[in-house]
Amino acid sequence: MEKKSNNDGLRVVLFPLPLQGCISPMLQLAKILHSKGFSITVIHTRFNAPKASSHPLFNFLQIEDGLSETEINEDPTSNVMSLLAQINRNAESPFLDCLQKLLLQSQERITCLIDDCGWLFTQSVSESLNLPRMVLCTFKATFLNAYPIIPLLRTKGYLPVSDSEAEDSVLEFPPLQKRDLLRVVGEDEEELGPFLRVTVETTMRSSGLIFMSCEELEKDSLSIANEIFKVPIFAVGPFHGYFSASSSSLFAQDETCVPWLDNQEDKSVIYVSLGSVVNISESEFLEIAYGLNNSKQPFLWVVRPGLVRGAEWIELLTEELVNSLGEKGKIVKWAPQQDVLAHRAIGGFLTHNGWNSTLESICEGVPMICLPGGWDQMLNSRFVSDIWKVGIHLEGRIDRNEIEKAVKMLMVESEGETIRERMNVLKDEIARSVKHGGSSSRSIETLANHILSL
CATH class of the missing domain: 3.40.50.2000 (Glycogen Phosphorylase B;)
Incomplete structure (x- = not known):
């Protein structure tokens, strides 16, 4: 991608969730924004810390996540919902301290924070510091659109599922079938509802929503996302169409x-x-x-x-x-x-x-x-x-x-x-979407201009 210099002196802060599937796209997005002239700082947890040596052009700042060595060695990813809840509880104060220091010490203007939609406290932190926050969604827009619906699946009568209804469609969540739903909500249904509601509410208060998708894959869903969240939408994926994820591997x-x-x-x-x-x-x-x-x-x-x-x-x-x-x-x-x-x-x-x-x-x-x-x-x-x-x-x-x-x-x-x-x-x-003039390529230009306007 052609690098532009008109954004020199402007810095973007990124904060990925500490999961491989979230770290890779965040760092790919960092490369895209860096190619547009923005300086990059990545704040990350101690758990699943990205390899800073693989990204020499970025600054990395590590914060504590409250996980013990025993918890990490027991493979916390075996229960992702529990892991996310625990890190969200533990990381807020260290993140706030880190971001405050960065804002005070940075020689460049920090334009915005971009973090994963799975962080529940970052919108409040960014508002307290008067720093615009943008949200990266690392899965399909169609799925994020279903966040308001998922906690209601049981009250709507979709759960539990009888054998005779297993292949029936879920009208509010196409193209899923009823038999798919138990594996969507998982075993932590009580924790899931509040998590999804906070995600929706904080995303609606953000300055924009970035998808690693493109119009060619889900044009209608992107329009629906705009109606649900009422913030600017940027479909700039697939990210690896611009930069490889290989250097972001934790393994x-x-x-x-x-x-x-x-x-x-x-x-x-x-x-x-x-x-x-x-x-x-x-x-x-x-x-x-x-x-x-x-x-x-x-x-x-x-x-x-x-x-x-x-x-x-x-x-x-x-x-x-x-x-x-x-x-x-x-x-x-x-x-x-x-x-x-x-x-x-x-x-x-x-x-x-x-x-x-x-x-x-x-x-x-x-x-x-x-x-x-x-x-x-x-x-x-x-x-x-x-x-x-x-x-x-x-x-x-x-x-x-x-x-x-x-x-x-x-x-x-x-x-x-x-x-x-x-x-x-x-x-x-x-x-075609990632080529010059394609939908994703155009969206990247729009995203860069939006960040400049914040």
Whole structure:
């Protein structure tokens, strides 16, 4: 992106939530704004601190988050709702102190704070300091629009769900089905309602809302977001269309992935990754292993340490199964995902459908097998399979036969080729959005001018 100098002397402060799926887009947005001439300061928690050395052009300030070493070592991401609630309680005072000092000491004018919509106290802090606050939403606009609706799902009679109604549509939350709802609200329904209500209220008081999306993916939802939140809306994604997220990874990436892919045939490999937060059981892990093994397709499988509850890594696999899997595939602890998806050898992506992964797959034209874990992943997977029709939905069935069937269908059967053709059309539409004059590119210019006006 062409850098402009008219914003020199102006600084933007960014404050990501300490989750991989939130840190990467925030730092990508930082790169976009830096390319427009803004100086960047990133305030972050001690937990999941980004690697400052990977971003030498930015200033990083760390604050305490109140998490003990024991809590961090016990993998707090196994219960994300509880983690967010705890950090929101603990981080407000350290954040206020840090921001006050920064405002006093900065040699440049600090134009605004940009933070994740999952922070509940930042609007009040910014108002107390007379600093405009903008909100970054790291998931689909369609999902944020549902925040006022989600706490009402039970009172509207959508929950609990009977077997006979499982496939019924949720009229206020399309294209979800009733069976999706329990995994949207999760196990912390009582905590969830207040969290969502505060998020909506503080976003409505903000100076603007930024989405890592574009008009080509959800034009109607962006218009609805403007009606709900009544603040300026900026759809400037997909961010990695401008800058890679690889330097923002919290995990060590296995750099042998790409050389291994170099030795595979075009569109022959199924890439498997369930992201940075999802946890699965031992039985589910084994079903995926046998499904991949039985498909006979080459695969690259990311098994993140901590992915399988109660296991260190892949020790649950028998020696015989490990040897059999090794003949066709490669198992790694973490992969440089954007490089992998862009590789000519990748023909499909078995994914949890986090919004980052979904966007990256679309941008590289890689059709998906959808195995969502919960939260916004349910909505993303429905759009992939039912609206855009660029993937196959496993409907939550982690079953070896279903996985084998889906992999074969996507990789070698005619139905898979039809899905791939639709994906290529969608890929081209999104590619146009980030080019000069495209909807996302124009929105970035509008965002830069908006920040200047604050």
